[in-house]
Amino acid sequence: MSTFEPVLTSNITKENSHTLDFYQSIGGYSAIKKVLSMSPLEVIDVVKASNLRGRGGAGFPTGLKWSFVPKDSEKPIYLINNADESEPGTFKDRLLMNKAPHQMLEGMIIASYAIGCHTSFIYIRGEFYREYMLLEKVVAEAYENNLLGDNILGSDYSLDVVIHRGAGAYICGEETGLIESLEGKRGWPRIKPPFPAIEGYLQCPTVVNNVETLSCLPHIITRGADWFQSIGPEKGPGPRLFCVSGRVKNPGVFEEPMGIDLKDLIFEKAGGITNDNKLKAVFPGGSSSAILTAAEAIDVKMDFEELAKKKTMLGSAGVIVMDETVDMVHACLNIARFYAHESCGQCTPCREGTTWLVKMLTRMVKGRGTLKDINMLFEITDNIGGLIDFSKGSYGKTICPFGEAVAWPIRSFVEKFKDEFIKYLPQEKVAA
Amino acid sequence: MSNKDIHEDSFQYTDSDKVEKIFSQYPDKRSATLPLLHLAQTQGGYITSAIINTVAKLTEIHPAEVMDCVSFYTMFYSRQQGTYKLQVCQTLSCSLNGADDIVDHITQKYGTQPGETTSDGKFTLLKVECLGSCGTAPVIQINDDYHEGLSIKELDILLDSIP
Amino acid sequence: MPLLKIDSLEIEVEKGTTVLQAAMVNGIEIPYYCYHPALEIVGSCRMCLVEVEGMPKLQVSCNTFVGEAPPERKIEGKYDMVVNTHNDLVIQERKNVLEFLLLNHPLDCPVCDQAGECYLQDYSFKFGNAHSRFDEDKRVRPNEYLGSQIVINHNRCILCSRCIRFTREISGTSELFVEARGNKSKIAALEDKPLDNLLAGNVADICPVGALLSTDYIHKNRIWNLKKQPSVCQDCSVGCNVDVFYQKDKILRLTPRENHDVNGYFMCDIGRYGFHRFEDLDRITTPMARSNGSFSAVSWDEAIRKTADKLGDEGAKIAGIVSPFHTNETNFMLGQIINGPTGTLPQMNDEEIIYQSGFRISNDRSPNRRGMSDVCPALLEDLVSEIDNQDVRMIYVLDDGIDREIDDVWKKILAKMDFVVVQTYAMTTLAQSANIILPGPAPYEREGTITNDGGRVQWLRPSLPMKGESRADWEILMMVMKALDKDAQDFTDIGQVMKDMGEKFPAYDGLSFFRLGPHGMSLNGRANG
Numbered sequence A: 001m002s003t004f005e006p007v008l009t010s011n012i013t014k015e016n017s018h019t020l021d022f023y024q025s026i027g028g029y030s031a032i033k034k035v036l037s038m039s040p041l042e043v044i045d046v047v048k049a050s051n052l053r054g055r056g057g058a059g060f061p062t063g064l065k066w067s068f069v070p071k072d073s074e075k076p077i078y079l080i081n082n083a084d085e086s087e088p089g090t091f092k093d094r095l096l097m098n099k100a101p102h103q104m105l106e107g108m109i110i111a112s113y114a115i116g117c118h119t120s121f122i123y124i125r126g127e128f129y130r131e132y133m134l135l136e137k138v139v140a141e142a143y144e145n146n147l148l149g150d151n152i153l154g155s156d157y158s159l160d161v162v163i164h165r166g167a168g169a170y171i172c173g174e175e176t177g178l179i180e181s182l183e184g185k186r187g188w189p190r191i192k193p194p195f196p197a198i199e200g201y202l203q204c205p206t207v208v209n210n211v212e213t214l215s216c217l218p219h220i221i222t223r224g225a226d227w228f229q230s231i232g233p234e235k236g237p238g239p240r241l242f243c244v245s246g247r248v249k250n251p252g253v254f255e256e257p258m259g260i261d262l263k264d265l266i267f268e269k270a271g272g273i274t275n276d277n278k279l280k281a282v283f284p285g286g287s288s289s290a291i292l293t294a295a296e297a298i299d300v301k302m303d304f305e306e307l308a309k310k311k312t313m314l315g316s317a318g319v320i321v322m323d324e325t326v327d328m329v330h331a332c333l334n335i336a337r338f339y340a341h342e343s344c345g346q347c348t349p350c351r352e353g354t355t356w357l358v359k360m361l362t363r364m365v366k367g368r369g370t371l372k373d374i375n376m377l378f379e380i381t382d383n384i385g386g387l388i389d390f391s392k393g394s395y396g397k398t399i400c401p402f403g404e405a406v407a408w409p410i411r412s413f414v415e416k417f418k419d420e421f422i423k424y425l426p427q428e429k430v431a432a
Numbered sequence B: 001m002s003n004k005d006i007h008e009d010s011f012q013y014t015d016s017d018k019v020e021k022i023f024s025q026y027p028d029k030r031s032a033t034l035p036l037l038h039l040a041q042t043q044g045g046y047i048t049s050a051i052i053n054t055v056a057k058l059t060e061i062h063p064a065e066v067m068d069c070v071s072f073y074t075m076f077y078s079r080q081q082g083t084y085k086l087q088v089c090q091t092l093s094c095s096l097n098g099a100d101d102i103v104d105h106i107t108q109k110y111g112t113q114p115g116e117t118t119s120d121g122k123f124t125l126l127k128v129e130c131l132g133s134c135g136t137a138p139v140i141q142i143n144d145d146y147h148e149g150l151s152i153k154e155l156d157i158l159l160d161s162i163p
Numbered sequence C: 001m002p003l004l005k006i007d008s009l010e011i012e013v014e015k016g017t018t019v020l021q022a023a024m025v026n027g028i029e030i031p032y033y034c035y036h037p038a039l040e041i042v043g044s045c046r047m048c049l050v051e052v053e054g055m056p057k058l059q060v061s062c063n064t065f066v067g068e069a070p071p072e073r074k075i076e077g078k079y080d081m082v083v084n085t086h087n088d089l090v091i092q093e094r095k096n097v098l099e100f101l102l103l104n105h106p107l108d109c110p111v112c113d114q115a116g117e118c119y120l121q122d123y124s125f126k127f128g129n130a131h132s133r134f135d136e137d138k139r140v141r142p143n144e145y146l147g148s149q150i151v152i153n154h155n156r157c158i159l160c161s162r163c164i165r166f167t168r169e170i171s172g173t174s175e176l177f178v179e180a181r182g183n184k185s186k187i188a189a190l191e192d193k194p195l196d197n198l199l200a201g202n203v204a205d206i207c208p209v210g211a212l213l214s215t216d217y218i219h220k221n222r223i224w225n226l227k228k229q230p231s232v233c234q235d236c237s238v239g240c241n242v243d244v245f246y247q248k249d250k251i252l253r254l255t256p257r258e259n260h261d262v263n264g265y266f267m268c269d270i271g272r273y274g275f276h277r278f279e280d281l282d283r284i285t286t287p288m289a290r291s292n293g294s295f296s297a298v299s300w301d302e303a304i305r306k307t308a309d310k311l312g313d314e315g316a317k318i319a320g321i322v323s324p325f326h327t328n329e330t331n332f333m334l335g336q337i338i339n340g341p342t343g344t345l346p347q348m349n350d351e352e353i354i355y356q357s358g359f360r361i362s363n364d365r366s367p368n369r370r371g372m373s374d375v376c377p378a379l380l381e382d383l384v385s386e387i388d389n390q391d392v393r394m395i396y397v398l399d400d401g402i403d404r405e406i407d408d409v410w411k412k413i414l415a416k417m418d419f420v421v422v423q424t425y426a427m428t429t430l431a432q433s434a435n436i437i438l439p440g441p442a443p444y445e446r447e448g449t450i451t452n453d454g455g456r457v458q459w460l461r462p463s464l465p466m467k468g469e470s471r472a473d474w475e476i477l478m479m480v481m482k483a484l485d486k487d488a489q490d491f492t493d494i495g496q497v498m499k500d501m502g503e504k505f506p507a508y509d510g511l512s513f514f515r516l517g518p519h520g521m522s523l524n525g526r527a528n529g
């Protein structure tokens, strides 16, 4: 694995890596020239063959998602680049936008061409104001150079790109919440069916892809599906941006092949634990994934299948490291509070359950918990988004996967660090 | 009618070209809601009912529908904020790297609880959720700019340098 | 047609039917809150979860559509879908959702107006846990006005968003919105744009719990103390179907009754609150005769005799004024008595309002213009000239019951009359010009049929007893008829009047209350002789 050369981030340390000149000097925008000579179906086939799976969280095969868009749609088709990046522990898209924005834009053009889209949006979280300003320039530059707009590079393909700012809501990263938000509404996720590929933005066929997913596309086109497929595990190959944060010496974004050992990420790439403390627990894939104990974390590979076997997920590949100094009950409350704050409030279990968790955990932290509460934490999380059988997925208790995104991590805290929760109980209650 | 009333009862975009450009970018009017609100807030500091009405008129929806949208998002304010909004991330990675101390420090330094504005109207302290920059925790966003990985000492120097 | 199996029941359903609809039609109860047949599906309350075989997750039945499965995917070789609504998993899940819904609920059913028709109360009883496991402080919020007639009790609201969807999809007025998000969410209206449209009252009906309350009804009575009479609104020519809730001689509220050929699920506030105007009305409850400019009460015998004495004059011409406020039977009967020209009071036009969903309030605020014209076909536009031409000196008026200015034309007509009979329930200006007043029932006391402007004959059923000595309108007219002609037909009930009316006007042939039933009968395609 030591031979791996970064793909998406190979040039980010170079000066002016965000400019069009720079991007073109390293061969940028050659992929769209190639794509414009292919048929959209051929492009979809290449992406299917590459086995690229979405980098936004759900890991859905990108080519397959594109193929759901009706071929004979009379309505306009939209591509939305999901740059909402708000999953705690995730900060890779911001890097890509700051340092390699044209790579992302080229990816958008490729995806748009493949699905027959002529207006594409970048939905960027509102807080990323500087990135938004930069992207405005980048897009303008692209228009000036006929990389966007009418008849791109002399072809008969035209595409407009519009940058749309969010306004502070984690749930607008969820694709249907995002679509509602783009439509000028509150970000309430939609019930499915219909799926966005059939009825999305303004009831038109819509594909939502993550910044990193799109950024992979120019490379897949240029170097071929086989090359991409050869990196990392077969069922979910490619380079991946792993974000490591929390209690590590050298936090940051590390581009590595899929399937890298979590241990290597933490101890080599991120320089090990702060103050050389002992590792306690890790979120492998953003705050919505179930945490792994140190023992579990030490021998797991960062790929879709391996993590699923450990009843957690790769998610957004946001690794949050907790060491021996971390109070797990406080950490659990921190996460619960995040979800209660971000619940859109539509579904009964999510709206009521998240706040119940916060109230209960707050009470426990204040030393007023009971043993029964610990049991209730399991029940509440199960009732918000528990599992029947992991291999079968969730109970489907809520409209969007946010319910599970709350339930998994909270449940894993209580399950794996129950003793720490018990320590918070008043002594007489433990004895009783 | 005093001048103040005029200000509160009506709102007009100073940059009408920008408004036109926003509308030109979307296939329908309502999609322009968020950008129009951002633009209005930049101009007016917070979302007044006059802004709600103006946006509703422009996007051809009911003011209540604009309010439905506005009240959902944390970045739209319904009250005047301080000149500088000190937005401290409190989510896990930041919390594990001193975010709580930052909040405490600012609270002491200016005598403001989270959500409050200093009496001179200069600073508003806000606790916010993950800002998408966890690798450089703790993160504090002051108005549009991120300030990353600051120690308390560095933060003090930064805050004290604000005129 | 797809073959669906719900629990042990096998049913064929139309493609695209939802599991919830199929269950409801077939008497299988799946609890639900956010679903409403007139509104878009949002699937947010999560109460209607069921298990669908072959699907890994529980599904919300309100958004699960039954389709045709390809042969190799049929279950047990024949079913297109197999659904369980009653297994342990589903039962447990309902308990869980209900527990969440009740966390912040004040559990104040004993003082709640919805009690008795509350889905929260019903479902917790049927499907819920016996006691709460919530040891935290409840979220408590004060009640607020959303509009002049609607109050919200936030603590009871389960955020099903039905009310919001109603204002966006049905009235199209969009006054309601959700404020904030997550557990802070609450239903709100802007202070300067309250919920004050003429359909507003419906939100209290569609709220599945007692969160939205009509100020008109708050704490007036408990629902189980009231009687309910299905009837028809009489405040415009649309003829919305309603349920009238009453106790003894008092109406407490009206709610819309579902009729897809007329009003769908809703009604307007003109009709909803219209009954109040009869409450403090100066009612006439005994026959009266005028002598020397003032009225005095007389017996029915005397009143009828006096009337017949005059009307029965040899060769006398009697003009008739029929009324679009009266039933078909009453108008028909008057038509049989008079021998001179027939007319009606000038129509008072109001604003027509058509809402986004197509719901209409007619500009004609009388309920039976169509029926009146059907059974009194010879109505004259220019009654005055005919009265002059024929030198008519007597007139029999079915009074609208609405007090209005009498215009010059009418003053002229009345001035010509030797004898004026007014059949009414209120001392209107017109009644004041009468020689004889015969007291009939007010609108919610009436029985008969009315025909709406779409040509649907509907059954008007009384909910209040008649006042004092007043008698049914058809009966009064029959007494007059009998007094004029001993051999006249002797109707013993209104059914016989209907029969006779059907014989003379074939469009109304075969009419009976039984045949009209709760939803009425369309005249379309029936020729009126």
Ligand SMILES: Cc1cc2nc3c(=O)[nH]c(=O)nc-3n(C[C@H](O)[C@H](O)[C@H](O)COP(=O)(O)O)c2cc1C
Residues within 6 Å of the ligand: A053, A054, A055, A056, A057, A058, A059, A060, A062, A082, A083, A084, A085, A086, A087, A170, A171, A172, A173, A174, A175, A176, A208, A209, A210, A211, A213, A214, A400, A401, A402, A405
């Ligand atoms: C609660 C929630 C938050 C999400 N946030 C993001 C996000 O910030 N960025 C993102 O790309 N995807 C996010 N997703 C995933 C999107 O719904 C969607 O699957 C993704 O953008 C699809 O792109 P991909 O196929 O390229 O991964 C989120 C999903 C959920 C349920």
Ligand code: SF4
Residues within 6 Å of the ligand: A171, A188, A189, A342, A343, A344, A345, A346, A347, A348, A350, A351, A398, A399, A400, A401, A402, A403
């Ligand atoms: S699961 Fe939560 S965030 Fe998702 S739609 Fe339901 S309430 Fe909203």
Ligand code: SF4
Residues within 6 Å of the ligand: C152, C156, C157, C158, C159, C160, C161, C162, C163, C164, C187, C206, C207, C208, C209, C211, C212
């Ligand atoms: S007020 Fe009633 S109808 Fe409206 S959201 Fe609440 S429970 Fe539903």
Ligand code: SF4
Residues within 6 Å of the ligand: C233, C234, C235, C236, C237, C238, C239, C240, C263, C267, C268, C269, C270, C271, C272, C360, C361, C362
């Ligand atoms: S629309 Fe007409 S019939 Fe219907 S409730 Fe209103 S007034 Fe009555």
Ligand code: FES
Residues within 6 Å of the ligand: A088, A089, A090, B089, B090, B091, B092, B093, B094, B095, B129, B130, B131, B132, B133, B134, B135, B137, B139
């Ligand atoms: S946790 Fe603070 S930026 Fe992500």
Ligand code: FES
Residues within 6 Å of the ligand: C031, C032, C033, C034, C035, C042, C043, C044, C045, C046, C047, C048, C049, C060, C061, C062, C063
């Ligand atoms: S009725 Fe189906 S989710 Fe509410």
